[in-house]
Amino acid sequence: MNPDRALKRLLLQPVDRIPHWEHLSNPEFFRLMSGIDPYKHPQQAAQKTLENLPIDMGAGIPGSDDPIEELPEDESSWVGEDGRRRVRWGTGFTGHWEWGEEFKTVEQALAYDPLEHMDQRGKEVIEPQDYSRPVEDMARDMQGGDLLPYGGPRATYLKGAGFYNTIFMWPLLTFGWEIFLELAAGHKAEFKRLMEGFAARSRKFFQAVAMTDVNYCVCHDDICMARGAVCSPAWMHEFVYPYYEEFFGTMGDAGIKVLFMTDGNPGQIYDDIFACGAHGLISEPFFDYGAVADRYPDKFLAGDGDNRILQTGDRDAIEAMTKRMCELGRRQPGYFMCIGNHLPWNVPAESIKAYFEFSDKYGWLDR
Numbered sequence: 001m002n003p004d005r006a007l008k009r010l011l012l013q014p015v016d017r018i019p020h021w022e023h024l025s026n027p028e029f030f031r032l033m034s035g036i037d038p039y040k041h042p043q044q045a046a047q048k049t050l051e052n053l054p055i056d057m058g059a060g061i062p063g064s065d066d067p068i069e070e071l072p073e074d075e076s077s078w079v080g081e082d083g084r085r086r087v088r089w090g091t092g093f094t095g096h097w098e099w100g101e102e103f104k105t106v107e108q109a110l111a112y113d114p115l116e117h118m119d120q121r122g123k124e125v126i127e128p129q130d131y132s133r134p135v136e137d138m139a140r141d142m143q144g145g146d147l148l149p150y151g152g153p154r155a156t157y158l159k160g161a162g163f164y165n166t167i168f169m170w171p172l173l174t175f176g177w178e179i180f181l182e183l184a185a186g187h188k189a190e191f192k193r194l195m196e197g198f199a200a201r202s203r204k205f206f207q208a209v210a211m212t213d214v215n216y217c218v219c220h221d222d223i224c225m226a227r228g229a230v231c232s233p234a235w236m237h238e239f240v241y242p243y244y245e246e247f248f249g250t251m252g253d254a255g256i257k258v259l260f261m262t263d264g265n266p267g268q269i270y271d272d273i274f275a276c277g278a279h280g281l282i283s284e285p286f287f288d289y290g291a292v293a294d295r296y297p298d299k300f301l302a303g304d305g306d307n308r309i310l311q312t313g314d315r316d317a318i319e320a321m322t323k324r325m326c327e328l329g330r331r332q333p334g335y336f337m338c339i340g341n342h343l344p345w346n347v348p349a350e351s352i353k354a355y356f357e358f359s360d361k362y363g364w365l366d367r
Helices: 003-010 027-034 042-051 106-110 135-143 169-175 177-186 188-210 233-239 241-253 270-275 289-295 307-312 315-331 349-362
Strands: 055-057 077-079 085-089 160-163 216-220 257-261 280-282 300-305 335-339
Touching: 003 055, 003 335, 027 042, 027 349, 106 177, 135 188, 160 188, 169 177, 169 188, 177 188, 188 233, 188 241, 216 241, 233 241, 233 270, 241 257, 241 270, 257 300, 270 280, 289 300, 289 315, 300 315, 307 315, 307 349, 315 335, 315 349
Parallel strands: 160 216, 216 257, 257 280, 280 300, 300 335
Antiparallel strands: 077 085
């Protein structure tokens, strides 16, 4: 790991090799690369693995080295005592995706006022913070100390923030998919009021970020699926993009790089995302990253790698994919190599190892 390399890349400065931004949750890869049992010593296995890889952003190290119960190889999902199904992720399981259970009807959602529920502690909304607090208090929690004057100096080392619920996720997580979509399509005037209330929460978060010394912020909203955008461009321009422009502008004016993250295929929306002020895009391998790089040579991109190719175990195919990614990284000064659809537990560890071997072969820029 080399965070200094990642920061230089974010600043479009020369680096020795193309950095990686990887979403790595594959315990067998940790076992293969470290020689340490990732269930008996999860922290040690991750540390030793990442010490020798160019993963400069994304992959984390467990906060504890306490042993974890090893899961059977054939156990890919699990139903908990709450009756909710979860799927396997790394050495454990994901959260659930059964949001909005307290809302049974559209009428209940229409009666909801986000401004009366600014304290989201204990709520199942991914970002369960108390948004009724003063912005300065939120910023001190992030900063861990004194606040900056607006637009003050950024950290001289890689230091970031992230927010899962930029704006689109709020109604989705609060009401669940079906009620959210019915509101969005059939009750536009009322939905606009709801979005204004949800935006009050996000606004305070991003204002707080601007008071800290972070140098980048990942703004997440899953506004796309594999076939494209969830909602129409016209709908996005009415209900979502004005908030992106405001929030991204708040951080951009403070000198913070804004990196937008979405699942799916952002081919229909990346022009608008950049027009709203985002400096970069992190997504899945369902569209043409090369075309984006040619159109926006000053933007950051992380993605293009495809775990479906790794799943095949075909070294020639893995090499061709990695070489193509490295060629993109040579012409795009803000490109991070990334398996955009993640490196989960069921990708063969040997395939991931081959990917990094080919990255080491083709990814150096000073040779």
